[in-house]
Amino acid sequence: MACMENDSAAMGGKPESMLEVRVELVDSDPKIWRQLEVRGSLTLDRVHQTLQTAFGWEDMHLHRFTADDPFAPLRTVDGQMPETLQWLPRQECVETDDRPEEDLALAQLLALGGGAAFYEYDFGDSWLHRLELVSQRTWSEGTSPARVLDGTRRGPLEDSGGFPGYEELLEALADPAHPDHAESVEWVAEITDSDEPFDPAFWDVESVNHALAAQAHARN
Incomplete structure (x- = not known):
């Protein structure tokens, strides 16, 4: 079925806001997170691009936004399990409750979730990010639409098997005696296009902000 079209009111009439948002990879240990400053009127398709850059993803897989945790236990309504309302790229909308991400702004999604929301990337590895509104201020002309203020650790590698697979990969990389060490080193070099030793703790905020800028x- 076709997507349900934009059900949200326009942002007009209210001063443009800059939102400070903490984005954390759910179940990461040690924590992997970013502190972002993003224009509230940024539509979710552009927020998706921002998150891809902030965490070092390659936009190789499907993604979705939800106002609530998509994996939290749900209570049945009239004997049926309610569908999770989700925002996807317009061309990926197939279910009745699917809505186009191009039609909803970040501020609107966070309002629907009471100040929090979720972004899932790669439905196989299921990298779930929790977005939480920290503060907001009035947007100033000339301010970048999105930038990273702080964060820790690089994002997991694409296709590494979710956190269980990523942890196994890090163990193999850290131990030259591990039976999968050589194969893991070779795979990481291919994925990262670099022969440099892989450091999961390394993350460069300046290069990320340069890419966001x-x-x-490019859009202007």
Whole structure:
């Protein structure tokens, strides 16, 4: 079925806001998170691109936004399990409750979730990110639409098997005596296109913000 079209009111009439949002990979240990400053009117398709850059993803898989935790236990209504309302790229909307991410702004999604929301990337590895509104201020002309303020650790590698697979990969990389060490080193070099030793703790905020600025410039 076709997507349900934009059910949200326009942002017009209210001053433009800059939102400070903490985004954390659910179940990461040690924690992997980013502190972002994002224009509230940014539509979810552009928020998706921002999150991909902030966590080092390659946009190789499907994704979705939800106002509530999509994996939290749900209570049946009239004997049926309610569907989770989700926002997807317009071309991926197939179910009745699917809605196009291009039609909803970040501020609106966070309002629907009471100040929090979720972003899932790669439905196989299921990298679930929790977005939480920290603060907001009035947007100033000339301010970048999205930038990273802080964060820790690089995002997991694409296709590494979710956290169980990623943890096994890190164990193999850290131990030269591990039977999968050589194969893991070779696989990481291919994925990262680098022969440098893989450091899961390394993360460079300046390079991320440079990439975000380039994205914004390309749209102008």
